[in-house]
Amino acid sequence: MSNNRVSRRQFLGYTLTGVGGFMAAGMLMPMVRFAVDPILQKKGDGDFVQTAQKISELSNEPTRVDFSYEQVDGWYTSEVTNSAWVYKDGDNVIALSPVCKHLGCTVNWGGDTAHPDQFFCPCHLGRYEKNGKNVAGTPPLGPLDQYEISEKDGFLLIGKPTENTLI
Amino acid sequence: MLNKIYDWVDERLDITPIWRDIADHEVPEHVNPAHHFSAFVYCFGGLTFFITVIQILSGMFLTMYYVPDIENAWKSVYYLQNEVAFGEIVRGMHHWGASLVIVMMFLHTLRVFFTGSYKKPRELNWLVGVGIFGVMLGLGFTGYLLPWDMKALFATKVGIEIAASVPFVGELIKTLLAGDATILGAQTLTRFFAIHVFFLPAVLFVLLALHFIMIRRQGISGPL
Numbered sequence: 001m002s003n004n005r006v007s008r009r010q011f012l013g014y015t016l017t018g019v020g021g022f023m024a025a026g027m028l029m030p031m032v033r034f035a036v037d038p039i040l041q042k043k044g045d046g047d048f049v050q051t052a053q054k055i056s057e058l059s060n061e062p063t064r065v066d067f068s069y070e071q072v073d074g075w076y077t078s079e080v081t082n083s084a085w086v087y088k089d090g091d092n093v094i095a096l097s098p099v100c101k102h103l104g105c106t107v108n109w110g111g112d113t114a115h116p117d118q119f120f121c122p123c124h125l126g127r128y129e130k131n132g133k134n135v136a137g138t139p140p141l142g143p144l145d146q147y148e149i150s151e152k153d154g155f156l157l158i159g160k161p162t163e164n165t166l167i
Numbered sequence: 168m169l170n171k172i173y174d175w176v177d178e179r180l181d182i183t184p185i186w187r188d189i190a191d192h193e194v195p196e197h198v199n200p201a202h203h204f205s206a207f208v209y210c211f212g213g214l215t216f217f218i219t220v221i222q223i224l225s226g227m228f229l230t231m232y233y234v235p236d237i238e239n240a241w242k243s244v245y246y247l248q249n250e251v252a253f254g255e256i257v258r259g260m261h262h263w264g265a266s267l268v269i270v271m272m273f274l275h276t277l278r279v280f281f282t283g284s285y286k287k288p289r290e291l292n293w294l295v296g297v298g299i300f301g302v303m304l305g306l307g308f309t310g311y312l313l314p315w316d317m318k319a320l321f322a323t324k325v326g327i328e329i330a331a332s333v334p335f336v337g338e339l340i341k342t343l344l345a346g347d348a349t350i351l352g353a354q355t356l357t358r359f360f361a362i363h364v365f366f367l368p369a370v371l372f373v374l375l376a377l378h379f380i381m382i383r384r385q386g387i388s389g390p391l
Binding site for chain 1: 325329342
C-alpha cells in the first residue's frame with residue numbers, strides 16, 4: 001500500500017470517471033461494431049461457376065468467357081455477369097480477371113491497335129502482357145488477377161480471383 | 168409589435184448582449200470592398216459559407232423525395248427532377264452548388280495563403296480550414312454516388328480503388344466504405360447516404376463553429 005491517501009474528492013472523481021467511461025463504452029461499442037461489420041464478416045469461399053466454354057475449344061489466344069452467378073449483396077440478391085480472359089498455355093488453362101489493377105476499369109485483349117498482343121485498359125492506357133504482367137511505364141502497379149479454374153464434363157468452371165501465379 | 172415582443176423577451180432573458188457578441192463587430196477598412204474594391208478577395212470565405220447554407224437547405228429538401236435504395240434511387244432522382252414542381256431548380260442548386268463550394272473554398276484558401284493570414288497566431292485556424300476542406304471533398308465524393316447512374320457508379324469504383332491503394336490499410340478502408348469486400352452495391356449506397364447526410368455534416372458543423380469562433384477571437388489579419 002502506498003502512503004498516498006486517496007481523498008474523498010479523488011475517490012469520487014475516479015469512480016465517476018470509471019462509471020462514465022463504462023456508460024460511454026456501452027453506448028459506443030454497439031454502434032462501432034455495427035459500422036465495422038463488413039470488415040469482420042467472413043468471406044464466403046467462392047464456389048466454382050459453370051461457363052458455356054468448352055475447354056477443347058480454347059486456343060493460345062485469349063478469349064473472353066462470360067459467366068453468370070447469383071450475387072448476394074446484403075439484402076439484395078441478383079444475377080450478375082462477369083467475364084474472364086481465358087487461353088491455353090500448353091495443357092494449362094489460364095483465366096485472367098479483366099479488372100485493371102490501376103483503378104478497376106475493364107481491360108480488353110488487343111484493345112490497342114498498336115499493341116495487338118497485349119491487354120489494354122482504355123481509361124488510362126494501361127497495358128498487360130498475355131500472362132497478365134503489367135507493362136512497365138503504364139499506370140498499373142501489378143499484374144492482372146488470375147481466376148481459379150476447374151473442369152466439368154469438358155466445360156470450364158471459374159472460381160474466385162486470386163493473385164497472379166504466373167509471374 | 169415585433170419591437171414589443173423583442174422587448175418582452177429581452178427584459179426576461181437579456182438577449183441583447185448575445186446577438187451583439189455575434190453580429191456587432193468592426194470590419195476593418197482593408198477588408199471592406201466599399202473602400203478598396205480589391206478587398207473583394209476577403210469575401211470568398213463568406214461566400215463559401217453562404218453556398219454551404221444553400222447546400223444544407225437544398226439537401227434537406229431533396230431527401231423528401233430521394234431514397235437510397237439501388238432499385239429506386241435513380242428513379243426517385245428522375246422523379247424529383249422532372250415531375251416535382253421546381254425539382255430541376257432544387258436539384259440544380261445542390262448539383263451546381265456542390266462544385267461552387269469547392270471553387271469558393273479554393274479561392275478562399277488562396278486568399279488566406281497570399282495575404283499570409285495563416286501565420287502566427289492563426290495557425291490553428293488554418294488547420295481547421297484544412298479539415299473543412301477534407302470534409303467538403305468527402306461530401307462531394309459521397310454525394311456523387313447517390314443519383315446511382317452509370318457516371319456515379321464508375322466514379323465511385325475508381326474512387327474506392329484510390330482509397331484501396333493506401334498502404335497496409337487500403338483494403339480495410341475499401342471494405343469499410345463500400346460495405347462489402349468485393350461488391351459496390353446496395354450496402355455502398357446506404358453507407359454513402361448515411362455518411363453524406365449525417366456523419367460528414369455533423370463533423371462539418373463542429374469544424375465551422377471552431378473556424379468562426381477563432382476568427383472572432385483573433386480578428387481579421389492586418390493589411391499587407
